Amino acid sequence: MPLPTSVTIAERRRLLRAALALARRSRAVVRHYMRAGFAKRLKADASYVTDADLAAERALRALIGRRFPDHGIVGEEFPPVNAAASFQWILDPIDGTLSFTHGIPFFGTIIAVHHEGIPVVGVIDHPALGLCYSAAVGLGAWCNGRRLRVRDVARAARSREVISASDRPRFVSCRRGQAFDRLMRTHPQVRGYADCIGHTLAAEGKIGATVDFGLRLWDIAATQVLIEEAGGRFACVHRSRDAGGDLYGVIAGKPSLVRWLERIFR
């Protein structure tokens, strides 16, 4: 079921086109640094930031500021802009910076538009894989021009579905260490496709579900619309705060599998 939104379909189309143009720009920036190399440093939260994160987010902010000067911007690497605006662009220039610095090609760029707190447009671009996932409320979910359709799974086939879970410390940080251990003991096919590739594999229906905890707003900003427009189920099952702000726990994928996981992780 599409999310309720008061944004007209014409406006959603326009925002989606703009988000896709932004993704093309950030992909070019990120690919430049993949070829040319980059400096990296540890941030206060012990995660990495590189020249590529900073340059990509700067490029995205410049384009948004020029085209939508009244819109707000929330991004991982710089302070918010127009915090009171109805439309907010939510940016993670490189989701999976640790992967990026190690050459693991499964990182992505996350670009989302929320209106009055409701996700309207979501894009996850994988620069190293050449795959761009996009969706807007009521307009379907797509990958490189191919429509995505998640099919639910029968109960009997559930054990053959791959579930991706993020690393254990993220669950512990949200007091879900025991639930994580229970999942590892209960389900035979738990894998750890870290970063946003777990979300895009779920939007394809290639994995049954992703269970991802210890996330910031920009990590999950595009996922709900992408999953729901593909016919899947998205559930935010946890919200807490630490020194860095709000922490979320989300589950996304095939509806019956997500409902089963919600019982474990609520």
Added chain:
Amino acid sequence: MPLPTSVTIAERRRLLRAALALARRSRAVVRHYMRAGFAKRLKADASYVTDADLAAERALRALIGRRFPDHGIVGEEFPPVNAAASFQWILDPIDGTLSFTHGIPFFGTIIAVHHEGIPVVGVIDHPALGLCYSAAVGLGAWCNGRRLRVRDVARAARSREVISASDRPRFVSCRRGQAFDRLMRTHPQVRGYADCIGHTLAAEGKIGATVDFGLRLWDIAATQVLIEEAGGRFACVHRSRDAGGDLYGVIAGKPSLVRWLERIFR
């Protein structure tokens, strides 16, 4: 340090060229089924087999039989051939059939040559990714013509290295459930890149190490020469038997990280 082998360098070159030709053939077969679709069925050991596994292994066996009629063949899907021969071709036409059936692109074709039980040539091809990893003793490790060189990691940087581990039931089947749980609690960056992509990411040095248990001979047949020729360390830390034959546990990757993991998993 290269594995000791009495096979001449000219012969290793010839076997490597033959293995690469086999990989090109199996890639074509697998890609055909990716486009055309395939039937799948569950085997006695509760793993999947598809038309693609069977057709790819048949094609590989036919080519080997024609070119090396005196060599032995051990493959996942059909009975051994020439079991007493010095040279044995070891084949897994699709390592990661569950991934293959779900469209997860990280499965691979494994082709190895062992001489008197010593690995001499190893190839892991990822048909969906277009990446072919290959090595022969004394001839280096390569991916699509690019030389692979694993650099060791300093102790202080160890916690920033990604370790890939297979799913928990495989460790339990080798009585290593507790060691698995200890790794999950000790190391902050444990991911589950299932199937042979964990091995090829380790041969690239992109992940620090892969820890993989509950494996058959064909699952690990190419990994030792690939990892060691890239400058990494390979350790087989477990061997047991079940109804399906020998089960192995292996660790491969950056030397100091592998040594640390050996202490946990021996």
